[in-house]
Amino acid sequence: MKRWVGPLIAVFAVVCLGLFAPAQAQTQATIKPAIVFSTGGKFDKSFNEGVWQGAERFKKDTGIAVAEFEPSNETQFEQALRRFAQRGQDPIIAVGFAQAVALEKVAKEFPNIHFTIIDSVVNLPNVQSVVFREQEGSFLVGVLAALASKTGKIGFVGGMDIPLVRRFQCGFEQGIKYANPNAELITNMTGTTPAAWNDPGRGAELARGQIDRGVDVVYAAAGSTGLGILQATKDRGKLGIGVDSNQNHLHPGNMLTSMLKRVDVATYESFKAAMDHQWKGGTQVLGLKEGGVDWALDKDNEKLVTPEMKAKVEAAKADIISGKIVVHDYMSNNSCNR
Amino acid sequence: MSLVAPRSVRRPLPRWVEIAVLPLVNVALAFLVVGIIARTIGVDSFHALKLLLVGAFGSSESIGYTLYYATNFIFTGLAVAVAFHAGLFNIGGEGQAYIGGLGCGLAVLALDRYLPGPLVIVLAILAAAAFGAAWAAVPAWMQAWRGSHIVITTIMFNFVASALMVYLMVNVLIAPGSMTAQSRGFAESASLPSMQAVLKSIGIAVAPSALNLAFVLALLSSVAVWIFLWRTSWGYALRTMGHNAEAAIYAGTSIRRMTMLAMCLSGALAGGVAVNELLGVHHRIVLDFPAGYGFAGIAVALMGRSHPLGIVLAALLFGALQQGGAELSFEIPAMTREMVVVIQGLVILFCGALAHLPRPWLQALFGRRG
Numbered sequence: 129m130k131r132w133v134g135p136l137i138a139v140f141a142v143v144c145l146g147l148f149a150p151a152q153a154q155t156q157a158t159i160k161p162a163i164v165f166s167t168g169g170k171f172d173k174s175f176n177e178g179v180w181q182g183a184e185r186f187k188k189d190t191g192i193a194v195a196e197f198e199p200s201n202e203t204q205f206e207q208a209l210r211r212f213a214q215r216g217q218d219p220i221i222a223v224g225f226a227q228a229v230a231l232e233k234v235a236k237e238f239p240n241i242h243f244t245i246i247d248s249v250v251n252l253p254n255v256q257s258v259v260f261r262e263q264e265g266s267f268l269v270g271v272l273a274a275l276a277s278k279t280g281k282i283g284f285v286g287g288m289d290i291p292l293v294r295r296f297q298c299g300f301e302q303g304i305k306y307a308n309p310n311a312e313l314i315t316n317m318t319g320t321t322p323a324a325w326n327d328p329g330r331g332a333e334l335a336r337g338q339i340d341r342g343v344d345v346v347y348a349a350a351g352s353t354g355l356g357i358l359q360a361t362k363d364r365g366k367l368g369i370g371v372d373s374n375q376n377h378l379h380p381g382n383m384l385t386s387m388l389k390r391v392d393v394a395t396y397e398s399f400k401a402a403m404d405h406q407w408k409g410g411t412q413v414l415g416l417k418e419g420g421v422d423w424a425l426d427k428d429n430e431k432l433v434t435p436e437m438k439a440k441v442e443a444a445k446a447d448i449i450s451g452k453i454v455v456h457d458y459m460s461n462n463s464c465n466r
Numbered sequence: 467m468s469l470v471a472p473r474s475v476r477r478p479l480p481r482w483v484e485i486a487v488l489p490l491v492n493v494a495l496a497f498l499v500v501g502i503i504a505r506t507i508g509v510d511s512f513h514a515l516k517l518l519l520v521g522a523f524g525s526s527e528s529i530g531y532t533l534y535y536a537t538n539f540i541f542t543g544l545a546v547a548v549a550f551h552a553g554l555f556n557i558g559g560e561g562q563a564y565i566g567g568l569g570c571g572l573a574v575l576a577l578d579r580y581l582p583g584p585l586v587i588v589l590a591i592l593a594a595a596a597f598g599a600a601w602a603a604v605p606a607w608m609q610a611w612r613g614s615h616i617v618i619t620t621i622m623f624n625f626v627a628s629a630l631m632v633y634l635m636v637n638v639l640i641a642p643g644s645m646t647a648q649s650r651g652f653a654e655s656a657s658l659p660s661m662q663a664v665l666k667s668i669g670i671a672v673a674p675s676a677l678n679l680a681f682v683l684a685l686l687s688s689v690a691v692w693i694f695l696w697r698t699s700w701g702y703a704l705r706t707m708g709h710n711a712e713a714a715i716y717a718g719t720s721i722r723r724m725t726m727l728a729m730c731l732s733g734a735l736a737g738g739v740a741v742n743e744l745l746g747v748h749h750r751i752v753l754d755f756p757a758g759y760g761f762a763g764i765a766v767a768l769m770g771r772s773h774p775l776g777i778v779l780a781a782l783l784f785g786a787l788q789q790g791g792a793e794l795s796f797e798i799p800a801m802t803r804e805m806v807v808v809i810q811g812l813v814i815l816f817c818g819a820l821a822h823l824p825r826p827w828l829q830a831l832f833g834r835r836g
Contacts, residue, residue: 196799198803201758208792320632
């Protein structure tokens with residue numbers, strides 16, 4: 129019996145789409161959006177999945193189909209972007225900094241197609257570049273971590289050791305020092321290959337090692353590896369900090385907060401703008417001010433965040449937005465020192 | 467240890483059946499299972515097969531990509547095969563290709579501003595081969611003089627290579643101000659010309675693809691490997707050692723020297739992947755460009771029966787699967803990239819591990835005549 133449930137739902141969905149999709153298509157300007165994911169794949173529980181969620185929301189709101197492709201190696205970036213462009217898909221979102229070179233090439237070949245790249249900058253009139261100031265969001269969760277820590281020792285577990293992850297770490301460190309100059313940060317990177325994004329076992333091991341050294345708050349900036357890190361902190365009764373999407377729901381009561389990076393909003397907005405003929409090229413740098421990054425406060429962690437902590441974080445947030453605090457970007461000089 | 471011919475065969479098959487029919491039956495069996503799986507998840511098998519074939523060979527662009535992937539598989543397949551003929555199981559193609567890329571990239575980055583392009587390219591190709599060979603030489607030395615098993619050491623050297631490259635890319639070679647851990651771009655003149663540009667210069671128009679002159683280099687390497695293995699005394703000594711090391715010693719071959727020779731050649735061939743990827747396509751040093759080609763090379767060598775011609779054909783099949791598979795998941799979202807890996811895995815399973823499954827049937831058909 130169970131075997132038939134899947135196909136039945138599929139048939140039902142197709143029938144529904146067949147009934148409703150044309151009606152919507154007639155009333156709205158149709159676009160043919162497409163996404164080329166990064167090699168992490170769309171269900172990485174963090175970065176790519178955020179984009180996917182944004183696309184799903186767009187699909188639900190508008191009924192417009194979104195074509196997708198998950199490349200299995202870097203050469204397929206260029207190939208997939210070109211194939212989508214040839215098929216007249218527009219706009220096309222390239223997910224991840226690794227696609228920058230491929231996108232630049234393809235965007236020049238198809239000047240009438242609109243491209244959006246997330247996490248990198250490509251300077252062409254038909255390319256919209258969306259980058260985030262992850263250091264600002266990490267700064268805020270760093271402030272929270274320093275305030276919540278009783279031992280004064282805080283842990284950071286990164287995924288693959290690349291500049292982008294060090295940018296998270298550097299912002300986090302600055303936030304900690306801002307709230308408690310005496311606090312100590314212990315850092316581990318999970319690995320040096322892309323496998324480091326998907327190694328929950330090793331993540332848990334690193335988190336346990338940090339906890340053994342007195343750490344009581346751990347920031348996991350490591351994709352799927354983070355799931356193991358957060359599980360380990362929960363098992364030992366310590367606090368974890370999630371990343372990219374709101375992961376507070378994973379372990380209510382043991383999640384101090386999550387550093388939000390709103391790739392879902394960026395995706396949705398890009399499609400929406402294309403649909404409304406409002407699409408613009410150029411670079412968008414999304415920080416705290418633009419709502420591109422933030423910290424998460426919801427019912428799952430409200431008991432852990434005291435009013436004083438909240439006031440202090442919000443004050444830091446206001447200061448960053450007003451420019452009173454400038455969070456140093458690791459990638460501006462490949463160093464955490466200014 | 468040898469894959470060249472199974473020893474358990476009592477009634478030999480005619481040679482053409484062995485070389486042509488047996489692999490085809492194996493591939494057909496694999497696709498039969500793929501078809502059943504595709505049907506199970508609700509995809510029309512014949513439509514999918516058509517998409518796969520059209521995706522791999524349907525246009526000059528797709529043929530270009532198929533041959534581009536095949537180039538990598540030829541290099542790694544040859545690398546595995548050369549070591550195989552010496553009785554050595556080189557699993558380190560991945561790391562050797564990676565370090566070959568380091569040599570190739572360093573040569574270009576150091577020289578492309580001072581020397582003419584063609585000279586830089588030749589030096590970069592030599593550097594790729596030299597670095598790949600050097601990376602294979604260490605496990606070879608440990609095997610030859612210390613008896614550390616080469617399977618273990620070459621596997622471990624893949625990880626060392628990966629860690630070393632990430633360290634160098636993130637800390638040393640990264641282009642200043644770059645978001646990505648990649649080096650600065652190579653000078654235009656110091657890149658291998660794409661096949662599109664080459665064919666255009668002689669008046670043939672093809673669509674742009676990743677195919678470049680490294681493909682020709684791969685074919686030349688195949689011929690060179692064949693000549694080396696079957697037409698030189700060193701190649702003879704190397705194969706003797708693979709068949710029977712004691713006999714080789716009795717014949718006066720230095721096992722140590724032959725181990726070094728076989729592994730260095732193997733590593734140098736693996737370095738060819740770097741030539742194709744870095745000099746031919748990316749035009750800069752990037753992370754993770756070997757992308758599993760080193761491991762796939764084992765399957766390619768296995769399927770190609772460790773013969774250069776067989777390897778070129780097997781590499782074509784793998785290239786077609788890679789390219790056609792990508793097109794397949796492009797057209798049918800239900801065929802995800804994981805499904806494409808399943809297809810490749812089944813082909814490897816039937817052509818490698820179960821290679822002799824249809825042998826009794828073929829023997830019943832053709833055996834008496836052989």
